[in-house]
Structure formats: structure tokens, C-alpha cells
Amino acid sequence: MFNSTSVRCFIVVFILKYHYPVPKVFYVQLTVGNNEFIGEGRTRQAARHNAAMNALQALKNEPIPERPPQLTVGNNEFIGEGRTRQAARHNAAMKALQALKNEPIPERPPQVTFTAVPPYRTHTAM
Structure with a gap:
């Protein structure tokens, strides 16, 4: 009555129909x-x-x-206080400016200049 392919098809249809993934x-x-x-x-x-x-x-x-507004400049963090949020931010910015004014200015590296040498004199330029 049933051959092997029809039985396999029935099993596949049964699994797909009744067993959801x-x-x-x-x-x-x-x-x-x-x-x-x-x-x-x-x-x-x-x-x-x-x-x-x-x-x-x-x-x-x-x-x-609640935490006061903070201002970060480089590696420094400044906390401002005030009655309003805007005043606290302003005070933090003023502290940051004052700290930056007192910070030493880093030395500039020595200035290097290059001169152009014609190609026929490259061996004597060194």
C-alpha cells in the first residue's frame, strides 16, 4: 500500500505541521x-x-x-558651585581658566630649517 517515499513524505509533513521550531x-x-x-x-x-x-x-x-556640574579640561576636572546650574557651570569654567593661566607654558622644540640643494651637489651637502 505505502511505499517508502510516501511514508517519508508523510513523516516530514507531520513534523512540519505539528512540531514547530x-x-x-x-x-x-x-x-x-x-x-x-x-x-x-x-x-x-x-x-x-x-x-x-x-x-x-x-x-x-x-x-x-544631585551632583554639581563638572568641567573637564585635558586631565583636569573642575567642579563649580552656585545657586543655579548656569552659575555652577560658570564658576567651574572660571576655575578652569584660572588653573590654565597658572600652568607653565611648555617649551617649544628647536626650530629646524631645510635648505634645497641642487641635485649635482648632493654628495657635498652632507
Whole structure:
């Protein structure tokens, strides 16, 4: 009644019809300060969104830490204080300018000049 090819076709159709492939699940770890949040989703972007939503829900009621405005110039960092954010930034900039004024000016390297020598005198120029 059934030959071997029809049985194989039936098995393949049965597997495709009733046994769905397992979808991929992506996991993402998000760190905010000392807190870690895990997100999962069918795509990387969905996992990122899930982790971000978990972080937002957990951190929603925590107060925002206050820190004074900072200004970084080169390797130096300056912190300004003031009643408003703009005044604090201004004070940090003034501290940076004052520090840069007092910094010694680095010496310039000695100036090197090159002279052009005609090609027939190259052996005597050295």
C-alpha cells in the first residue's frame, strides 16, 4: 500500500505541521549603577527594550542623585558651585581658566630649517 517515499513524505509533513521550531530567545544584561537587570526577547532589540523597561520600573521611585556640574579640561576636572546650574557651570569654567593661566607654558622644540640643494651637489651637502 505505502511505499517508502510516501511514508517519508508523510513523516516530514507531520513534523512540519505539528512540531514547530523553537524560537530563539535573546538575553541582555543591563547595569545601572549597582543594579543589574535582565531582559529577554525574540530579537536583540526586544531584549534591550525589555531590560530597559525592567530598569525603568525598578528605578522609577528612586530619587535622582544631585551632583554639581563638572568641567573637564585635558586631565583636569573642575567642579563649580552656585545657586543655579548656569552659575555652577560658570564658576567651574572660571576655575578652569584660572588653573590654565597658572600652568607653565611648555617649551617649544628647536626650530629646524631645510635648505634645497641642487641635485649635482648632493654628495657635498652632507
